[in-house]
Amino acid sequence: MATIVKTPSATWKAVIRKQGWPTASKTFRTKRDAEDWARGTEDEMVRGMYVRRTLSEKMTLEAALRRYLLEVTPSKKASTQKAEKTKAEPLIRLLGKYSLAALTPDIVAGYRDKRLNEPVRTKLKKDSLIIPGNVSANTVRLELALLSNLFTVAIQEWRIGLPQNPVANIRKPSPGPGRNRRLSPEEKIRLLKAVNAYHNPMLGWIVRIAVETGMRSSEITTLRRHQVNLKKRVVTLSDTKNGERRSVPLSTLATAAITEALDNPARPTDTDLVFFGEPGKDDKRRPYVFSKVWNDMKKKLGMADFRFHDLRHEAVSRLVETGKFSDQQVAAISGHKSMQMLKRYTHLRTDELVELLDKANADSPI
Structure with missing residues (x-):
């Protein structure tokens, strides 16, 4: 009693x-x-x-996220670290003053709905610019995933008394159908002509390699000379998005691009990066950064909606369209871990499917 x-x-x-x-x-x-x-x-x-709730009643979500970013996030890949810091910002802004114990499924669901109706903002040097349209469902889904993982760590590792993970009991936004932006033949010609004409030849080599191999931007720009085997025409990637080592076969065009990059007469002797930038304040060279010139070039070409990552869609879809590779072989080249993920990247052109149907009917008429 x-x-x-x-x-x-x-x-x-x-x-x-x-x-x-x-x-x-x-x-x-x-x-x-x-x-x-x-x-x-x-x-x-x-x-x-x-469950003793003393700690969970005293610790705010903002304090918990700061601790998470300090203790848990640094153990992850650099790209993930940056992404988690970005995802934490709206969580702190809208829910930061709540204690962990006070965050109920209803409150988290309210956060979900509020974010889905917020306009998109992009940061400038001094202010933020509001872009037409709302925050995407996939963005909110990833923010909730971070919040859910925070509660899992708080319960299992920090031993903070919490009866449940409130994110586990709400409906998550659908990730959506994914992008299906492809290059038209005319766009491809104009794009390759523009990047090849740029005064720094590394931009053209990078784009050509992306189109031919389906490699991600970060995988190409962080390439080092010891990862390239021109004799076998293979590039070995050790730091991939899914964390698994991958070998990428090179087409003749990709091999030519990498060969030209390795023979670059402007290559400095203080780095083994295939695509190198200027030394920083610490005198260390980092990978070549081309995002600004890429974005400016797209606008001039009337292709502002085309992203560099869409070149990966293009490359993987082209591999499938040849009909010469199985799904498993395409996945081995692209690095996709599941056929479902691979399916999101392969958008076959309808007119080419029609041609294949006609050919199949001609080969075996009824």
């Missing part, structure tokens, strides 16, 4: 001493609140469901 006492400050303190459980106590403004808490807590103890 709980003990309810009035304190010198005119509040009410409930104290529970039950065999097999640590002493639990809490102070309330009214005696009724103290009795209700004591009754509910004793009931949880009887059912073996009692």
